Amino acid sequence: MEFVIAYLLVNVLVGVAACFFGKKLFYLMLGLLVFLGVFNIGLTSTDGSVLSLAIAAVLGVAAALLSKYVYKAGVFLVGFIAGAALGFVVAMLMPQEATNFLGVIMVVAGLLLGLAAAHWTDLAVRLGTAWTGASFVVPNVLAAVLAFGPLTAVAVAGDAMASFDALSAYIGGEFSAAYGTPILVGSLALAIVGFVVQGRLED
Secondary structure, three states: OHHHHHHHHHHHHHHHHHHHHOOOOHHHHHHHHHHHHHHHHHHHHOOOOHHHHHHHHHHHHHHHHHHHHOHHHHHHHHHHHHHHHHHHHHHHHOOHHHHHHHHHHHHHHHHHHHHHHHHOHHHHHHHHHHHHHHHHHHHHHHHHHHOHHHHHHHOOOOOHHHHHHHHHHHHHHHHHHHOHHHHHHHHHHHHHHHHHHHHHHHO
C-alpha cells in the first residue's frame, strides 16, 4: 500500500505544482514534467528496466538545462508533453481500434502543440503547464478515489519498481479507458483553473 500512496503522491504533487505554478517554476517544472512524462510513458511501453529509468532521468535533467539556454526549445518540450497527454486522453475516448495507433496520435498531437507553443511562447507556457499538470493530477486522484482497491491489487509487495510499473500501466491503460470522459472533463476544468491562477500570480 505504501508504494501506491507514494506513486499517487508523486504524480499529484508534481501535477499540482505544474498546474498552478508552472510559469513561475518553468525551468524546474520543465525538468520534472519531462522526467515524469518519460517515466510514465517508459513504464507503460517498456519493461520498466533500470535503463529506462536512467534514460528518463537523463532526459529530465537535460531538458531542464536546455530550457535555461534555449527558452523556445524548452517551451516546445512543454507543448509537446501537453500535446502527447491530450492525444492520450483523446485516444482513450475513440473506438478501441484507435488505441493501436496510440503512439502515433500522441506524437502528432505533441508535435502540433509543441510548434504552436514555440510560436505563442508566454501563453503556451501557462496553458501547457496548466494542462500537463492537470493531466497528471486528475487521473491519479480519480484512480485513488474510484479504484484504490485495484491499485493495491496490482502493486507488488516489496518491489517499488515493479509496483510503479504496474500502477502506471493500470492507470494509463485499463483505468483511463474506463473513465476517459471524466478524466478529460476533469483535466480541462482543472487546467482552466490553473491557467487563471497562473495569470493572477503574474499580476
